[in-house]
Amino acid sequence: MIQIAVVTGASSGIGAATARRLAAEGFHVLAAARRPDRLTELVDGIRAAGGSATAVVCDVTSDESVAALAAEAVSLPGPVTLLVNNAGGARGLDPVESGSVDDWQWMYDVNVLGTLRVTQALLPALEESGAGTIVVISSTAGFTVYEGGGGYTAAKHAQTAMAGTLRLELCGRPVRVIEIDPGMVQTDEFSLVRFGGDAERAAAVYEGVAEPLLAEDIADCVAWCATRPHHVNVDRLVVRPLAQAAQHKVHRVR
Template sequence: MQNIAVVTGASSGIGAATARRLATEGFHVVAAARRADRLAALVEKIGPAATAVECDVTSDQSVAALAAAVGELGGPVTLLVNNAGGAIGLDPVESGSTADWQWMYDVNVLGTLRMTQALLPALVASGAGTIVTVGSTAAFTAYEGGGGYTAAKHAQTALVGTLRLELSGKPVRVVEVDPGMVRTDEFSLKRFGGDQARADAIYDGVREPLVADDIADIIAYAATRPHHVNLDRIVVRPIAQAAQHKVHREK
């Protein structure tokens, strides 16, 4: 049996691109997300090197069912990609929705926690496990209107750093990939409640924002280095984005 890679948030964007890429690297990919129809279409395109498992990372029961399904495949679990996440809105702190903040914390932070706890025994047992968590440049830079998302991503990176310390001496690498401006079909659209114009405005004038395949390429690179090589944190931005607040836009 091939080495197994589990990718959350695999129904679109970075997750789907990562699932496709890891299959070409020789992994059997377990593509996990809530939208079963999209997972089925993805796995059909990938072929026999992929398995779809419906999973909601905000549910303890759903994550436990995913772990059980992965165990039934019988192969060594050597890679977990914690990619499920997201942002809602750009409200200031003074008027931010506690429900939105709670959702962002649950999916970005507790989702990472649930998945890591569920699959860590198998990753350790493989003798050569890797956990890649997809964070954000929001994990270390605050910006106006981003309080809920930056708070969640700061917490996620604290979780990852703590995990790396706690796993010292065990055969599991802990990698964090922090993208800046990545244009995908859904991230900004979901953030703005389906408002396509507001979503598109984020990228106005940016000639070449990153795309999902760029991040998938970096995840695959980190995951396929010799196992003694740990790329702790990879920060990646498009050349147009020098910093969170410095983006070159062509008129």
């Protein structure tokens, strides 16, 4: 029987790449995000490639929306064995003294409380499967701070803390918790959202970096972790491009 994988934030970037990769690995992917047109395009592409997928419009900041996602997941034929908490994002690059409270609130709501809602809603099904896996897509910002990143790093630190706590609390139950922490990943939307649609500022983030990570690189990490034998728990996988030795150490070709 086919296994069900739920991927949040699946309409673009890492989420879309992960949905495509997991479908290629044989999962039926329940792709969840807020934009129905993007989801339809994604699912159509997966099916055209011979994979299996369903689209569900979901806002992870809404209790009702997440409950509907969970109901859809358990209605599908097959056990829900994998949840990829990918929905998230950053807004702004302002110092703490002038940071927008609204931006900080949004980042906490999406990255932290969104992960909490979806995990709580799907945990019973994951446990019932007898071999559940929860993947949390956090960030190197979850353990390293940087100027202008106070709101985002605070949210990602909280997300990392939640993943570690959940792993302790689920010890002895058949659900493993895997945290994946990407460094510099070039996607179509992450930096655009962060800078309010300013394409020039978004492009400057990757300027001179010959080979930043791509969404497909992170999808590859998710697939590898999720397809290990179930007794193997990859607690934390930190992945950066070769050009990025640390948060503040990036080789740029001028």
